[in-house]
Amino acid sequence: MFKSYVELLRLPGASAAAVPAALARLATTMIPLALLLTLVQSGHSLAVGGSAGAAYAVGSAVGGPVIGRLMDRIGPSRVLLVTGPAAGLVLVVTALWAGGASTGAVLAAAGAAGLTTAPVGASMRALWTGLTEDPGLRQRAYSFEATLSELLFILGPTAVTVLGTVLGARGALLATAALLGAGGLGYGQATAVRKHGPRPRPGAARTEQTRDRAGARRTAASAMLAAIALTAALSSGLVVAVTASLQDQGSAPELAGTLVALQSVGSVVGGLIYGARTFGGTTYHRYLRLLVVLVLALAVLPVTRLAYDAGLPAAWALVLLGALLVLSGLPIAPAGAEEFQLVGEMAAQDKATQAFAGVGSVIAIGGAAGSAVTGLVADHLGSAAALCLPAVFTLAALLVSLAARKPIIRAVAAPEVEHTEPPASTSPAPNKGEPHS
Secondary structure, X not given: OHHHHHHHHOOOOHHHHHHHHHHHHHHHHHHHHHHHHHHHXXXXXXXXXXXXXXXXHHHHXXXXXXXXXXXXXXXXXXXXXXXXXXXXXXXXXXXXXXXXXXXXXXXXXXXXXXXXXXXXXXXXXXXXXXXXXXXXXXXXXXXXXXXXXXXXXXXXXXXXXXXXXXXHHHHHHHHHHHHHHHHHHHHHOOHXXXXXXXXXXXXXXXXXXXXXXXXXXXXXXXXXXXXHHHHHHHHHXXXXXXXXXXXXXXXXXXXXXXXXXXXXXXXXXXXXXHHOOOOOOXXXXXXXXXXXXXXXXXXXXXXXXXXXXXXXXXXXXXXXXHHHHHHHHOOHHHHHHHHHHXXXXXXXXXXXXXXXXXXXXXXXXXXXXXXXXXXXXXXXXXXXXXXXXXXXXXXXXXXXXXHOHHHHHHHHHHHHHHHHOOOOOOOOOOOOOOOOO
């Protein structure tokens, strides 16, 4: 199984870019907890610590697409020479002055750190298209990316806990800042990344056919963003639903994090297995099949509440929920891989980083909405209803994707067609070409 990933990382320049990119991405998963622990240890309240993490997330959601667009226009290396040190420096200042800073200053600093954090994961996803033209290797690359993301979200908080124990909370945040800056700079200076400069924006004649394709892309992009937001909502909503279920059955709510981590473990395993093979069919149809599997896997989660209500001891209900979460995690990374591959196929090559960074922002928004909706359902309808919501969110993503079937299929094919179209005129007219978006 791992041989297939070794083949992927042996592509010229792949490992030299992927390793520092993974370090920078690991740092971004560490920042919220590192901020929380540092601020609490410095005398701020838990509310301020949590709000700082939220401010960082909002800053990243706003700044990511802007920095991604800049990466597409002038190349990732030049951008990362600025953003890498800047984000790390803001975090260093926050760590050193957290104790004496006001709440407003702390939140502003956390937001500024988010605004200046480059979307390295988005850039790496865009880079894979330049490293190989083999469809099987590209499919494997997106599986690798989705699996790595799941793994990093497990390792990040664990790394903060270890560093906090050894170095203290402030030391953990300083180490995180160093990792973020070094990873970003290392990725930006990788040979493959330096060669991955701005791409020419292909022109296309302003024909009715071209305008139709542009309309199909807009419809397809809207549908895919909605589907992505809904799948993000399932993950964040699950944390709330599991917490509510544990409270109802008398178990410690603190176990919710561990139980949800089991789903991430299942996702990593599923992603590794899925990426080791090459599956036939189009990306869109593979994505639909995986959404169907995910709906079915999530639909059985409420069984644990029904079993508990029927007399199953709380300890066994806990074991059953953990087992079902592992199984429901198996299709998550594969679905995420196909999701991102679809985005990559739909996006124009000169806007790929911006597109992937925008997806990251949508995931943040969908995750926040999923938590809020699940919390309301848990309060008013109970934990059993809340446990149904992840399957409902995923089913909605499936229905949205099915409803936009024709536009998505056209949008995937459109960039290939437009590259082959001759310009409307051979005379110089740089402002008359219509770049595809």
